[in-house]
Amino acid sequence: MRSGLFSGMAANQRKIIKLFEDKKINFVLFKSEHNLRGSNKNLDVLLSSKDYRSASILLKQQGFALYLPEKIEKYKRMFVNFEKGIVTAIHLHREVAWHGLRALDKKNILRRAKDHLPSPEDSLLIHAAHGLFENFQFTAEQKKLLESYSKKCKDWIYVRKQAHRYGWGRLFLKIVKKRKVERRDIFFTYLSRVIYDPLGVLYFKLKVIKKIIRALSLRRQGxxxxxxxxxxxxxxxxxxxxxxxxxxxxxxxxxxxxxxxxxxxxxxxxxxxxxxxxxxxxxxxxxxxxxxxxxxxxxxxxxxxxxxxxxxxxxxxxxxxxxxxxxxxxxxxxxxxxxxxxxxxxxxxxxxxxxxxxxxxxxxxxxxxxxxxxxxxxxxxxxxxxxxxxxxxxxxxxxxxxxxxxxxxxxxxxxxxxxxxxxxxxxxxxxxxxxxxxxx
Missing domain, CATH: 3.40.50.300 (P-loop containing nucleotide triphosphate hydrolases)
Structure with missing residues (x-):
């Protein structure tokens, strides 16, 4: 682990990174700009399917509890540790996906990463997809990141191929230019996902239904x-x-x-x-x-x-x-x-x-x-x-x-x-x- 690169991160997060490195787990940190400044408690980690299983076992051995399993969020697990008043939350991802809908090809991201961080091109794609498929909007901080990575981006052919592969290439270009997305754009993008990932769209619908049922349930959830x-x-x-x-x-x-x-x-x-x-x-x-x-x-x-x-x-x-x-x-x-x-x-x-x-x-x-x-x-x-x-x-x-x-x-x-x-x-x-x- 390059000490200078991760020196601004919280000590408990640096400990996890070192643990993964010691166990030869190949991983990439994404959406990690806040983590590098020490201002984010959640650590998002992208892994191959094999390393995803290994990392899950390793975190359990370290006393972490599985908070969100894949039945709650497909392609992702969230592990939490609580010790001496300090919360350590680790999101393990086996795909770059939100709400069960895949947005990018993880193999390319893992291959192009350096020092466990995605390339500028992949960082641009990740933040654009996160704003579109997770938040449905772009915060001021995200707009700054998109602008910064757009200037650093060199391989625009690769960027367009990644976005077009999962059916949101046109919307991506609009995001990069205007940093703003209208609701109808999001609706039609999700509609187009039926062609690219019909099972993912079905999962998303079931997730919404489960959330409504959970909200109406009389069961104690605390x-x-x-x-x-x-x-x-x-x-x-x-x-x-x-x-x-x-x-x-x-x-x-x-x-x-x-x-x-x-x-x-x-x-x-x-x-x-x-x-x-x-x-x-x-x-x-x-x-x-x-x-x-x-x-x-x-x-x-x-x-x-x-x-x-x-x-x-x-x-x-x-x-x-x-x-x-x-x-x-x-x-x-x-x-x-x-x-x-x-x-x-x-x-x-x-x-x-x-x-x-x-x-x-x-x-x-x-x-x-x-x-x-x-x-x-x-x-x-x-x-x-x-x-x-x-x-x-x-x-x-x-x-x-x-x-x-x-x-x-x-x-x-x-x-x-x-x-x-x-x-x-x-x-x-x-x-x-x-x-x-x-x-x-």
Missing amino acids: HLIALIGVNGAGKSTVKKNLLEEYAPLTAMVSGQQGFYYGWKQSGVSKIMAKTVNVFSRKKKDQNLFQKVSDEKVKRFDTFQELLFIYNYGSYLWRYLIGIYPQLRKGKLVVTDRYYYDLYGQYPYSKNSWILPLLPFPKPDAVFLLDADIATITRRDKEGYDQRVLQPVEKLEGQRRRYHRLAERRGFTAIDNSKDLQKNIDIIIKKTWGAYLNKKR
Whole structure:
């Protein structure tokens, strides 16, 4: 690798180039002007069919996840790696094609390339085809590149043959002269592609139909991470820092959303509390949810069952109006608490008849955050001055219930007493690949 030529590129991209060179993979970087200046996170690489397979295997071995397979975009795969807050995105191309429509002959581009960069003639063709078949317009930056490569171009016979071979030669000449394309030109060019690549046009139509169906689908397309645990375990802090660490990846993919799923007493819950207090002849200002947690566990408790039914409705309603719409948009959602907290917070949950029967949407990943009693008590006191501190016996009981729940359901338990950054890294390592797979 010529150090001076690629010195302006990001370090993670230079690492990939060196890796390909060491493994004797023949490749060409295209649309790489931004990469050479270090201002583009995506690296586009053109390869032969053999090297395309080898590069795919190599990237997987290096910890990359396949984000976009060929069933999403024909002739192309997109691999992504996310480590220490840095996103590395590699587009592998086995043809110079957009939306499944081939635009240029890759063999000539690979043969004429020098130092892994296409010739001026091929660069001119690539940028013209990219504006036409991918963006359907030309940005100011692309117009400058077209003008620059037009001046450097020497073999115009080769250029015209390449463009005419795939049915867009006339439009190419118009692009070079005017740097502007009208919609009718694009329409007739795509129409002419039926002659040159009928299967490609069919694929393009199917892709449009799939995109419409996906947009109308009610299926969750995002990724839901739930953080559960006792008060003071650090859920709010982990959620905040996790979203900050995930920001570079979610900005590239679909965005993110934090959600507080903790208890918010409503008018209905206050009415329930007063009703129970009347029947139990307690003080009217006593809180139902404090009372039922502290009392000795009964084998059957009508009020507890009613409480769980009410909580279920409240959690489900908040999921439907607050979380589900974000997941439909494909966002990463991290919740502070979840429906499972009912099992950890209330001793009666182990005896409840109704709680196991109530279905609730499952998160894609659940993490139980725990800490020692001294840490929990300190955080509880520092973070919530208005809240009555829980007795140690009650906290220990909650911790035991949470751990039984995690073992039974296969949740990941994390000691959140000290190293916050280490725990954030653990959560990201366990979830970022699945998040990308969900977005396919």
